[in-house]
Amino acid sequence: MSTPLLSFTNKGIYCPAGKFYIDPWQPVNDAIITHGHADHSRPGHRQYLTHKDSVSILKYRLGNISINGIGYNETVLKNGVKVSLHPAGHILGSAQVRVEHKGEVWCVSGDYKTGPDPVAVDFEPVKCHTFITECTFGLPAFNWPTEKEVINQIENWWRTNIKSGKVSILTAYALGKAQRILAMIDTSIGPIYSHGAVDAINQIYQKEGFLSGHFPYVDPSTPKQQLEGALIIAPPSAVGSAWGNKWKPLSIGMASGWMMLRGSRRRRNVDGGFVLSDHADWKGLNTAIKETGAENIICTHGYTEAFSEWLNHLGYNAVSEKTLYEGESLENKAEEQ
Incomplete structure (x- = not known):
C-alpha cells in the first residue's frame, strides 16, 4: 500500500x-x-x-x-x-x-x-x-441567517439599550468576528469602542486595508459618562471580569454560531444572542x-x-x-x- x-x-x-x-x-x-x-x-x-x-x-x-x-x-x-x-x-x-x-x-x-x-x-x-x-x-x-438579518438584530438590541440607559457590550472573537461586525454595523447609532484585545487586531486589519473607521480602545480609566449610548466590542473572556463590571448598568450580547441552539444564551448568561459564525x-x-x-x-x-x-x-x-x-x-x- x-x-x-x-x-x-x-x-x-x-x-x-x-x-x-x-x-x-x-x-x-x-x-x-x-x-x-x-x-x-x-x-x-x-x-x-x-x-x-x-x-x-x-x-x-x-x-x-x-x-x-x-x-x-x-x-x-x-x-x-x-x-x-x-x-x-x-x-x-x-x-x-x-x-x-x-x-x-x-x-x-x-x-x-x-x-x-x-x-x-x-x-x-x-x-x-x-x-x-x-x-x-x-x-x-445549523443554518445561518443572512448577515443583514443578524446585524439588524444587533442594531435593534443596541437601540433598545440606549433607551434604557445601558451600555451595550457585544462579545465576539477578537480576531476576525469582531472586525466583521465593525465593518457592517451602523456607526451613526452611537459611539463604538473596542476592548484592548480587539483594538490590537483592528490595527492589523486597518494596516492591511481590510477595515476603516475609528473604534477607540476603552479601559477601566475611561470615564463612565463617556460611554453613554455606546457599543463596546469585547472578547467573551471579558464578560464577568472587573473590566466589564465597571460599565453597569449594561446589557451583554454574544455573537456566535452556537446561539442557534436553545439554552446557549442562558448558559452564557447573556441578554442578547446573535447567530453569527x-x-x-x-x-x-x-x-x-x-x-x-x-x-x-x-x-x-x-x-x-x-x-x-x-x-x-x-x-x-x-x-x-x-x-x-x-x-x-x-x-x-x-x-x-
Whole structure:
C-alpha cells in the first residue's frame, strides 16, 4: 500500500514526500499555517509559511518567528511537492492548503466559511481528490441567517439599550468576528469602542486595508459618562471580569454560531444572542464539499462522526480523524488570543 500524500500524526497533518506539516500542534521544522487563530498557529516551529495577510497576525501573536508569506494561488515547491494557498473566507489571510504530488491532489481546508465577508477574501472551492474538512457545525440544525438579518438584530438590541440607559457590550472573537461586525454595523447609532484585545487586531486589519473607521480602545480609566449610548466590542473572556463590571448598568450580547441552539444564551448568561459564525453551516459544508469534486473526505474538529456518516450515506468515502483544533466553542479561548 502506498504512503498517503498527507497523514495524521501526533504532531499534526504531515506530508512525508514534502517533509512539511500543516497547522501542526507540536513544534516542527517546516509548518504551513492556514490562519492566525491560536488552535491552528502554535509557537515553536522553526519555519512558518502562511498567506501574506496572516504574517502580521502571526508575528503579533507569536513574536519573533521565521516566517514567509505568499499570495493566493501562488505555488511553491517543497521537496518536489507543489503547495498553494486558496481563500477560505474564515478571517483575514485564512487559506486552504492545496498539495499536489505525482498527479494526486489533496486540500486541507483549515477553518472556512462559504458566505460573504467584508473583511476576508471569499471562499473558493479547490478541485481535489481528497478534501480534509472541518465540521464545527456539521449538523442540519445549523443554518445561518443572512448577515443583514443578524446585524439588524444587533442594531435593534443596541437601540433598545440606549433607551434604557445601558451600555451595550457585544462579545465576539477578537480576531476576525469582531472586525466583521465593525465593518457592517451602523456607526451613526452611537459611539463604538473596542476592548484592548480587539483594538490590537483592528490595527492589523486597518494596516492591511481590510477595515476603516475609528473604534477607540476603552479601559477601566475611561470615564463612565463617556460611554453613554455606546457599543463596546469585547472578547467573551471579558464578560464577568472587573473590566466589564465597571460599565453597569449594561446589557451583554454574544455573537456566535452556537446561539442557534436553545439554552446557549442562558448558559452564557447573556441578554442578547446573535447567530453569527466565521465557520460554514450545514448547507455551506455540503456545498463546499460537492464543489471540490473530491471522492475522499476526511472530517476533523466538530461533529466528525455524524458528519462523516452523512457523507458516506451520500456516496462519499468519508472518515473522521482526531486533531487538536477546537473550532468555534463557547468555552474556547483560543480564538480570543
